[in-house]
Amino acid sequence: MTNIRIILHGKAAGNAEVRHAVRTLRREGHGVGVRVTxxxxxxxRMAQEAVEAARQGDVDVIVAGGGDGTVNEVFSAGLAARPPERCSFGILPLGTANDFARSAGIPVTDMTAALRIAAESRAHVIDVGRINERNFINVMTGGFGSRVTVETDPELKRRLGGLAYVLTGLTRFRELSSNNGRFHAEGFSWEGRFLALAIGNGRQAGGGIPLCPDALIDDGLLDLMILPELDAEERFDALARLLGQGAAGIEELVVRVRSPWIEFTSDEVLHVNLDGEPMHTTLFRAACQRSALAVHLGSTALLGPGSNGASSLPANHRP
Incomplete structure (x- = not known):
């Protein structure tokens, strides 16, 4: 039996699929408690309380029930609370984009299957990114892409899901302005004007756009992608390919590097988005916190070779 504590976004409190999933796993013998924000x-706060309950032996798995922002908040607070060794984390994907859940192989249309992964699969120890004093689990974006994420209409997201971000980006491409910045990483330096950047622990953001398509969440490295400034006539085509195909669609245009740390400075304010949470900054240091958190994942390419060996923990079954 696994004792699960779900921290559920308030908007999903009445979700019939979530209720069915909870009832199903309880019938199968698991202990499932729910806290609603x-x-x-x-x-x-609830994540910190769940970690304390784990120390007392009352919780095995802490599940974030919501979108990418909820996953970030629960996982970050749980990490800060220093969970005991046998405490792990799971995802119940209930957001608009569910970017991290999708790339992590979590079923986004079957809540029972998603909750069963948290209860019964092996937990993999993954890296966590950190920007200044804030953690990110998936991808940090900067520049135009981060503004699109923030400015996309919530009703449009509800109706169209991830496609809403693509439509918003294409309709606002004329507003596309570049930023100036200086980047430094291990064995790497780049300075100039750029339209967008992404730093990936995971691979995709903005409703399924693979901005860092080769990123791994257990290699101790972050993937940096920079889209430099383009001529006005090139912008629409590049943006359309980026939104439609991800970074692979503009491979000949982007600058890439993989490093355990990345530093950025600028004389201009940069719009940044951390797993759906906006911020503004003129400088940051991104660092990879290696093997930081045990998380239950589905079948995913985010894990590097050998991830089923010493880097994974057994499922938290209790007698």
């Missing part, structure tokens, strides 16, 4: 800060 009501206001800002609840998810982090």
């Amino acid at each position: 009501y206001e800002a800060g609840d998810a982090a």
Whole structure:
């Protein structure tokens, strides 16, 4: 039996599929408790409480029930609370994009299957990214792409899902402005104007766009992608390919590097998005926190060779 604590975004409190998943796993013998968020800060507080319950032996798996922002908040707060060795984390994907869940092989249309992964699969120890004092699990974006994520209409996201980000980006490409910045990483330096950047622990953002298509979440490295400034006539085509095909669609245009740390400075304010949470900055240091958190994943290419060996933990079955 596994004792699960779900931290559920308040908007999903009445979700019939979630209720069915909880009932199903309880019938199968697992202990499933649910805490529902009501206001800002609840998810982090509940994650800390769940870690304390894990220390007492009452919780084995802490599940983030929501979108990428909820996953970030729960996982980050759980990591900060220093979970005991046998405490692991899972995902119940209930957001618009569910970018990390999709790339991590978590079923986004079957809540019972997703919860069963958290209860019964092996947990893999994954890396966590950190920008200044804030963690990110998946991808940090900067420049135009981060603005699109923030400015996409919530109703459009509800109706169209990830396609809403693509439509918003294409309709606002004329507003596309570049930023100036200086990047440094291990054995790498680049300076100039750029339209967009991504730093990936995971691979995709913005509703399924693979911005860092080769990133791994257990290699101790972050993947940096920079799209340099383009002439006005090139922008629409490049943006359309980026939004439609991801970074692979503009491979000849982008600058890439893989490093355990990345530093950025600028004289201009940069719009940044951390797993769906906006921020503004003129400088940051991104670092990879290696083997930071045990997480239950589906079948995914995010894991490097040998990930089924010493880098994974047994499922948290309790007698």
